[in-house]
Amino acid sequence: MADFMCTVAIPTRALFQGRVYYADVPSVEGNYGVLPGHEMIVATNKNGGVLTLHLDEAGNEKKRFLLYEGASQVYNNVLSVLGRFGRDVEDIDVESVREKAENMRKHIEELESSDSEQDRAELETSKERLAWYQIQIDYVEQHS
Amino acid sequence: MPNLHDIERRINSVTSTKQITRTMEMVAAAKIRRASQRAENALPWAVAISDMLVTTAKHAPISSEPLLQTHDEVKRCFIVVVTSDRGLAGGFNSNVLRHAEKLIKEKERQGIAVEVAACGKKAIGYFSYRGIDPVFEFAGLSADPTYEEAAELSRYSGDAYHREEDPLDEVYVIYNHAKNAAEQTLVEQQVLPIKEETYADLLGLNEEVDIFKEFRERDDESLPGDIDFEPGAEEVMRYLMKAYLRNAYYYALLDSAAGEQGARRNAMKSATDNANEMVSTLTRVYNRARQGAITTEINEIVGGAAALEE
Numbered sequence: 001m002a003d004f005m006c007t008v009a010i011p012t013r014a015l016f017q018g019r020v021y022y023a024d025v026p027s028v029e030g031n032y033g034v035l036p037g038h039e040m041i042v043a044t045n046k047n048g049g050v051l052t053l054h055l056d057e058a059g060n061e062k063k064r065f066l067l068y069e070g071a072s073q074v075y076n077n078v079l080s081v082l083g084r085f086g087r088d089v090e091d092i093d094v095e096s097v098r099e100k101a102e103n104m105r106k107h108i109e110e111l112e113s114s115d116s117e118q119d120r121a122e123l124e125t126s127k128e129r130l131a132w133y134q135i136q137i138d139y140v141e142q143h144s
Numbered sequence: 145m146p147n148l149h150d151i152e153r154r155i156n157s158v159t160s161t162k163q164i165t166r167t168m169e170m171v172a173a174a175k176i177r178r179a180s181q182r183a184e185n186a187l188p189w190a191v192a193i194s195d196m197l198v199t200t201a202k203h204a205p206i207s208s209e210p211l212l213q214t215h216d217e218v219k220r221c222f223i224v225v226v227t228s229d230r231g232l233a234g235g236f237n238s239n240v241l242r243h244a245e246k247l248i249k250e251k252e253r254q255g256i257a258v259e260v261a262a263c264g265k266k267a268i269g270y271f272s273y274r275g276i277d278p279v280f281e282f283a284g285l286s287a288d289p290t291y292e293e294a295a296e297l298s299r300y301s302g303d304a305y306h307r308e309e310d311p312l313d314e315v316y317v318i319y320n321h322a323k324n325a326a327e328q329t330l331v332e333q334q335v336l337p338i339k340e341e342t343y344a345d346l347l348g349l350n351e352e353v354d355i356f357k358e359f360r361e362r363d364d365e366s367l368p369g370d371i372d373f374e375p376g377a378e379e380v381m382r383y384l385m386k387a388y389l390r391n392a393y394y395y396a397l398l399d400s401a402a403g404e405q406g407a408r409r410n411a412m413k414s415a416t417d418n419a420n421e422m423v424s425t426l427t428r429v430y431n432r433a434r435q436g437a438i439t440t441e442i443n444e445i446v447g448g449a450a451a452l453e454e
Binding site: 007009010011012013014017027028029032039040041042043044069071073075080082117118120121122124125128129 | 182185186188189190192193196199203279281291295296297299300370371373375379380387394
């Protein structure tokens with residue numbers, strides 16, 4: 001079976017770049033599987049969706065990435081999956097994420113009492129980050 | 145004429161200043177590498193998002209996207225000024241600030257209300273001294289810019305651009321582009337409304353390095369319209385535009401951070417060179433004064449001996 005090129009990235013770095021045999025991509029309308037020669041598609045990601053990549057033909061070696069927001073594209077046999085936040089599920093340290101979520105909740109409470117434009121913008125980005133922490137916690141709880 | 149002790153003290157003082165400037169030069173050189181690495185790390189996402197944007201724009205041209213609309217009348221403008229937190233970087237900050245002030249005055253002359261975002265302590269200080277109250281202030285992040293900073297700027301400007309009441313009509317970002325490790329060029333980029341050629345500028349592309357070339361060649365093989373959008377082309381375009389806007393700010397912040405270190409290294413290198421020159425001049429003066437003192441002393445001894453012989 002042929003393979004194809006795949007890039008998984010978040011704004012600050014690439015999470016994966018290499019060739020894969022199959023990918024299961026979490027689109028907002030449900031997951032879609034990608035094999036070589038897949039039709040062209042651009043889709044927005046499902047918040048908290050899991051991207052699965054098969055690194056070998058038999059599907060024994062896999063990589064899974066948890067994603068928040070973002071979009072994916074299959075174009076001329078190249079798959080790009082981008083997330084606003086994203087992480088290899090193996091790297092989730094749930095205790096550290098819980099602590100960060102707790103600190104973020106306190107920070108959000110402080111921001112909610114402010115009415116400056118900057119604090120309002122920070123409040124929205126902080127809420128996104130908190131949602132991302134919660135997604136990671138939920139994932140670990142569901143899979144433990 | 146200063147005595148030997150004074151000259152010696154000055155040499156010591158210049159030497160220790162030189163040690164500081166030399167260290168700062170080396171630290172800045174190391175930070176350039178880190179800043180370049182950060183920009184390089186951000187490239188896969190930036191390239192992929194622009195790929196998606198081009199695909200979407202080509203296969204489903206949507207002219208209704210609010211961020212692509214040019215407003216008939218310009219009444220309100222948002223200027224993001226990116227400087228550093230610390231000085232000792234030559235003309236790095238003053239170039240940006242002078243240009244920003246010129247642009248603000250020009251817009252105000254045209255009767256346009258101006259809002260400012262100050263990124264970096266130098267910009268905050270500059271505007272507060274002139275009685276300008278920035279809508280956004282970011283301090284302590286100039287050397288290590290975060291994506292959150294860009295997301296906040298993008299959220300505010302994106303929302304304000306298409307709100308019904310009193311919207312923003314133009315958004316600019318002014319920053320230093322790190323042309324290479326030694327040279328920085330001032331950039332005034334119009335972020336909103338989005339211009340067609342902006343992406344090439346945004347990614348620092350020029351004719352020699354064209355990342356879209358391969359994409360365009362690949363694109364010729366495919367049929368227009370033969371592509372799926374989930375949930376729909378309009379929603380995909382809206383998301384990509386938002387991501388583009390965030391990326392525009394993030395790139396400016398990253399580029400400025402790399403430029404800051406380059407400018408500081410240049411400034412510290414000049415300071416070190418000047419200190420070296422001063423030390424060698426002072427050493428010459430010191431040796432001349434010392435030689436003079438010895439000559440005077442020998443003359444006095446010889447004169448004294450001659451007087452005794454007589």
